[in-house]
Amino acid sequence: MTADAQRRTPAPPAGTYLGMPKFQKNAKPALANEQLRKNLRHATGTIRAKRVARVSEVPEWEELRRAGEAIKNRTLRHLDTYLVQLEESLVRAGATVHWARDAAEANRIVVGLVQAKGVDEVVKVKSMATQEIELNEALEEAGIAAWETDLAELIVQLGHDRPSHILVPAIHRNRSEVREIFLREMKRYGTAAPEDITDDPAELAGAARRHLREKFLRARVAVSGANFAIAETGTLVVVESEGNGRMCLTLPETLISVVGIEKVLPTTADLEVYLRLLPRSSTGERMNPYTSMWTGVTPGDGPQEVHVVLVDNGRTNALADPLGRPALRCIRCSACLNICPVYERVGGHAYGSVYPGPIGAVLNPQLRGISHEIDQSLPYASTLCGACFDVCPVRIPIPDMLVHLRKEVADHKKGTPRVEPTAMALAGWVLSDRRHFELAQRAAGLAARVLPHTTHLGPMPWPASPWTRARDLPMPPPESFRSWWRKNREEGR
Amino acid sequence: MNAREEILGRVRTALADVTELDPVADVPVAWEYGRATAMADVLARFVETTEDYKATVVRAPAGDVPARIAELLAGAGVATAVLPSGLDDAWRAAIAASGVSVLDDEPQLSRAELDRIDAVVTASAVGIAETGTIVLDHAADQGRRALTLVPDTHLVVVRADQVVSDVAEAVARLAPAVTDGAPLTWISGPSATSDIELSRVEGVHGPRTLLVILSE
Numbered sequence: 001m002t003a004d005a006q007r008r009t010p011a012p013p014a015g016t017y018l019g020m021p022k023f024q025k026n027a028k029p030a031l032a033n034e035q036l037r038k039n040l041r042h043a044t045g046t047i048r049a050k051r052v053a054r055v056s057e058v059p060e061w062e063e064l065r066r067a068g069e070a071i072k073n074r075t076l077r078h079l080d081t082y083l084v085q086l087e088e089s090l091v092r093a094g095a096t097v098h099w100a101r102d103a104a105e106a107n108r109i110v111v112g113l114v115q116a117k118g119v120d121e122v123v124k125v126k127s128m129a130t131q132e133i134e135l136n137e138a139l140e141e142a143g144i145a146a147w148e149t150d151l152a153e154l155i156v157q158l159g160h161d162r163p164s165h166i167l168v169p170a171i172h173r174n175r176s177e178v179r180e181i182f183l184r185e186m187k188r189y190g191t192a193a194p195e196d197i198t199d200d201p202a203e204l205a206g207a208a209r210r211h212l213r214e215k216f217l218r219a220r221v222a223v224s225g226a227n228f229a230i231a232e233t234g235t236l237v238v239v240e241s242e243g244n245g246r247m248c249l250t251l252p253e254t255l256i257s258v259v260g261i262e263k264v265l266p267t268t269a270d271l272e273v274y275l276r277l278l279p280r281s282s283t284g285e286r287m288n289p290y291t292s293m294w295t296g297v298t299p300g301d302g303p304q305e306v307h308v309v310l311v312d313n314g315r316t317n318a319l320a321d322p323l324g325r326p327a328l329r330c331i332r333c334s335a336c337l338n339i340c341p342v343y344e345r346v347g348g349h350a351y352g353s354v355y356p357g358p359i360g361a362v363l364n365p366q367l368r369g370i371s372h373e374i375d376q377s378l379p380y381a382s383t384l385c386g387a388c389f390d391v392c393p394v395r396i397p398i399p400d401m402l403v404h405l406r407k408e409v410a411d412h413k414k415g416t417p418r419v420e421p422t423a424m425a426l427a428g429w430v431l432s433d434r435r436h437f438e439l440a441q442r443a444a445g446l447a448a449r450v451l452p453h454t455t456h457l458g459p460m461p462w463p464a465s466p467w468t469r470a471r472d473l474p475m476p477p478p479e480s481f482r483s484w485w486r487k488n489r490e491e492g493r
Numbered sequence: 494m495n496a497r498e499e500i501l502g503r504v505r506t507a508l509a510d511v512t513e514l515d516p517v518a519d520v521p522v523a524w525e526y527g528r529a530t531a532m533a534d535v536l537a538r539f540v541e542t543t544e545d546y547k548a549t550v551v552r553a554p555a556g557d558v559p560a561r562i563a564e565l566l567a568g569a570g571v572a573t574a575v576l577p578s579g580l581d582d583a584w585r586a587a588i589a590a591s592g593v594s595v596l597d598d599e600p601q602l603s604r605a606e607l608d609r610i611d612a613v614v615t616a617s618a619v620g621i622a623e624t625g626t627i628v629l630d631h632a633a634d635q636g637r638r639a640l641t642l643v644p645d646t647h648l649v650v651v652r653a654d655q656v657v658s659d660v661a662e663a664v665a666r667l668a669p670a671v672t673d674g675a676p677l678t679w680i681s682g683p684s685a686t687s688d689i690e691l692s693r694v695e696g697v698h699g700p701r702t703l704l705v706i707l708s709e
């Protein structure tokens with residue numbers, strides 16, 4: 001409490017992502033949390049149904065996905081060319097460009113820019129890049145309050161919590177939990193929630209509107225990310241729903257945008273592909289309510305001081321591995337999270353990163369390396385069912401990449417005097433090939449029928465069982481997971 | 494080495510396997526840009542998809558637009574409206590005659606002043622039938638971005654010849670404005686969120702009421 005009293009913004013939970021134990025261990029309490037699993041099941045089920053309805057309206061969906069894949073491949077394979085072009089365009093349009101090798105450098109740049117404006121608060125648009133570099137805490141340490149303005153981010157921030165989903169960071173909270181958080185915390189940081197507020201989402205959204213409006217009206221500096229950055233023109237694009245993005249991008253005098261180097265696209269015309277792929281894949285809408293595009297400084301309209309911080313922070317590691325490179329195509333739609341049976345059961349927190357779910361399982365070990373336990377375990381946080389690839393709007397072959405990363409992790413661990421690598425090598429046989437995996441799963445289903453009173457069994461029988469025994473996963477159903485999946489979830493394809 | 498040189502150096506090292514220097518030759522993109530999406534009636538589809546977002550849509554012959562604007566503002570209980578400098582004179586006259594008190598943005602209104610105004614009335618740049626989207630390029634008949642953001646009601650007039658079938662055609666039409674440095678705002682229905690249990694709630698920070706007139 002004392003520490004909290006000195007802070008400008010609500011304190012996040014203690015501990016760091018990289019200090020987290022491996023996925024399988026984090027998953028246990030999540031699996032035991034009935035409320036969490038119910039919230040997740042409801043939310044992911046709803047969003048999956050919306051997505052499939054909107055995707056099936058587009059007859060050329062597959063053609064679009066292939067275009068989305070190819071344009072990103074072109075960009076990534078010539079990233080140096082496009083980054084230099086983006087910088088030239090931005091400077092021509094009146095923006096100042098900064099480059100950051102890692103999170104610490106990016107944070108130093110942003111903190112310095114905010115301090116130079118002499119302010120002690122900023123308003124923020126939801127941005128994965130700023131979460132990745134943990135900018136809010138860097139600002140807090142410098143005595144600067146960073147106010148999250150996206151409703152879900154606000155719920156996470158006021159709840160002293162961490163995001164658990166890319167698109168709906170508070171997906172693990174239900175309406176009554178949100179109500180309690182708003183009632184308890186809003187009054188400590190600005191306009192209070194009405195005492196008689198109910199858990200009706202419309203009332204809760206109304207409380208957020210009032211709470212944030214005073215912050216929007218007075219903020220002098222805003223921090224954003226960008227969904228896309230157009231090399232040809234220097235245009236940045238932010239896709240959002242609530243209008244908090246527009247508020248941040250339009251009202252303050254100074255705008256600082258933190259952009260991962262992989263966000264660049266060659267031309268404005270390329271947007272026609274991604275503005276069709278993204279909303280249908282992420283929120284299951286034909287189009288998201290608001291998209292903002294701006295090109296440096298527009299005289300007389302919006303921020304008159306515009307900064308863009310281009311961040312590497314491990315992206316060049318992923319780029320250097322041709323088998324890992326496709327992960328950088330990700331447009332953060334979160335369709336792979338919503339379709340993932342593992343994510344649906346354990347939620348986002350177990351992944352130990354702001355990037356959870358299937359994309360997190362491939363991206364984190366590449367961005368951060370595989371020296372930490374959490375990153376070593378992430379490539380195993382999957383059943384390799386393949387649904388994530390099927391829904392991915394830029395066709396990232398996540399299952400193949402997981403297999404590749406599993407081998408890297410196993411190689412990395414070779415020589416380590418632990419029991420696990422042996423079992424890992426055996427498990428490798430099962431996991432190296434999807435057919436082996438299905439075979440093993442069918443055998444496990446058989447075991448479930450033979451041993452009906454056993455409630456827990458590794459999903460993989462011998463030879464992988466020495467490794468899976470410790471995993472304490474629920475007994476598989478008598479039909480194999482994949483065949484069950486085919487019957488029940490074809491909707492997403 | 495400074496950060497810029499080091500990052501570009503890392504990128505070049507990482508891409509050592511790429512030998513074709515021309516991006517277009519290296520990765521062909523099998524996509525024809527700017528194509529129209531086939532649909533029976535573009536205008537009817539635009540009305541349908543825009544209404545899908547709970548926006549109010551009224552079709553009117555161009556000559557009736559001033560009267561329709563006045564009616565819609567009255568229906569929404571609007572007492573004050575800010576009008577961009579380049580707005581059609583006939584629309585402006587009709588609004589003033591209807592008793593709504595009209596404000597101009599010259600000199601620029603402060604954020605707090607905008608927050609006290611009920612509504613804004615603007616033209617638009619493009620309408621997209623397939624997605625129910627209206628795009629502003631913030632020309633003089635639409636005003637700077639803050640005008641269409643802070644007041645709680647936005648009445649926007651879309652001309653029939655501005656409505657295209659889908660996103661691809663829209664991007665093609667808007668590209669010259671982007672090249673000129675104009676900001677764009679794409680609006681699909683009123684402000685909305687699905688952040689609480691994925692249930693859609695209309696109205697968070699942007700205008701909670703979106704009134705659309707399709708001028709034919």
Ligand code: SF4
Pocket residue numbers: 329330331332333334335336337359388391392393394395396
């Ligand atoms: S990996 Fe694909 S499906 Fe997953 S968030 Fe990224 S773009 Fe979306």
